[in-house]
Amino acid sequence: MTRRSPGVSAGLSRDGILAAALAIADAEGLRRLTMRRLADSLGVEPMSIYGHVPDKTALLDGLVEAVLSLAADLDLADDAPWQEGVRGFAEGLRDAVRAHPGVHSLLLTTQGETERNLAAVEKALETLGRAGFTLPLAVSLLRTVTEFTVAHAISDSATDGGGHRPESAMAEHPLASAATATDSFDAFTIGLTAILVGFDALRRGVGGAAAPQEPAPRAAQALG
Known part of the structure; x- marks a missing residue:
């Protein structure tokens, strides 16, 4: 996948990032979920993600949110x-x-x-x-x-x-x-x-x- 350079709009959103992270966790396990692996799956530089998810802790909290939000x-x-x-x-x-x-x-x-x-x-x-x-x-x-x-x-x-x-x-x-x-x-x-x-x-x-x-x-x- 072609990687966008830092500063180039990638159409990223927090929800989209969390959806991609959840897919990686389900398919490959949490140990494989790194900011670099996530960036690769989205075709962006890792720094592009930090504007939406500031750190790994926020990413993991977001994964819990993503699952809980599926319940009514x-x-x-x-x-x-x-x-x-x-x-x-x-x-x-x-x-x-x-x-x-x-x-x-x-x-x-x-x-x-x-x-x-x-x-x-x-x-x-x-x-x-x-x-x-x-x-x-x-x-x-x-x-x-x-x-x-x-x-x-x-x-x-x-x-x-x-x-x-x-x-x-x-x-x-x-x-x-x-x-x-x-x-x-x-x-x-x-x-x-x-x-x-x-x-x-x-x-x-x-x-x-x-x-x-x-x-x-x-x-x-x-x-x-």
């Missing part, structure tokens, strides 16, 4: 139950994580605190606040659902295709064998439902939990 925002119509919005977000996130194995390790270790991610969190917390969640409970729900979904999707990807199960072992341990054969999406759905039921009980003050008195304030105000 946690938003609701006025008359929709909050569980519907959370479930839609979780299912979209699961699909996004499974589709991009190259960044699985990043999703477990990198916060990805970009402007776009923070805006999505702000919107989600405001939505949960309107549903009657206090800010601490809304934060806990969002974190629990996100971590459960990401971990489940990564585990699924690692075990796709299953493995050899000796017939003798399966015969000796029928319940364990049945458990390993359980449909992964069914297991995800059951786990997510349990989370939603539990947090709804906390929201309503069931089981001795204190019921919230006011909806959550804006996240920026609460965290600032």
Whole structure:
């Protein structure tokens, strides 16, 4: 690919750079993702990238953002139950994580605190606040659902295709064998439902939990 010289407009954008970086990570692994490798794939000099992504840390944060942004925002119509919005977000996130194995390790270790991610969190917390969640409970729900979904999707990807199960072992341990054969999406759905039921009980003050008195304030105000 012909490389453009520094200072020559290459039609670069941050989103385009992140898309190219995500493709490299998925195809070749994160270890191969360097600024020079990324520049080569875009046909530009490495310095051209720094105007959009200032350093490698910002690039990795952007990769987390790129995957998370594929999930639907946690938003609701006025008359929709909050569980519907959370479930839609979780299912979209699961699909996004499974589709991009190259960044699985990043999703477990990198916060990805970009402007776009923070805006999505702000919107989600405001939505949960309107549903009657206090800010601490809304934060806990969002974190629990996100971590459960990401971990489940990564585990699924690692075990796709299953493995050899000796017939003798399966015969000796029928319940364990049945458990390993359980449909992964069914297991995800059951786990997510349990989370939603539990947090709804906390929201309503069931089981001795204190019921919230006011909806959550804006996240920026609460965290600032």
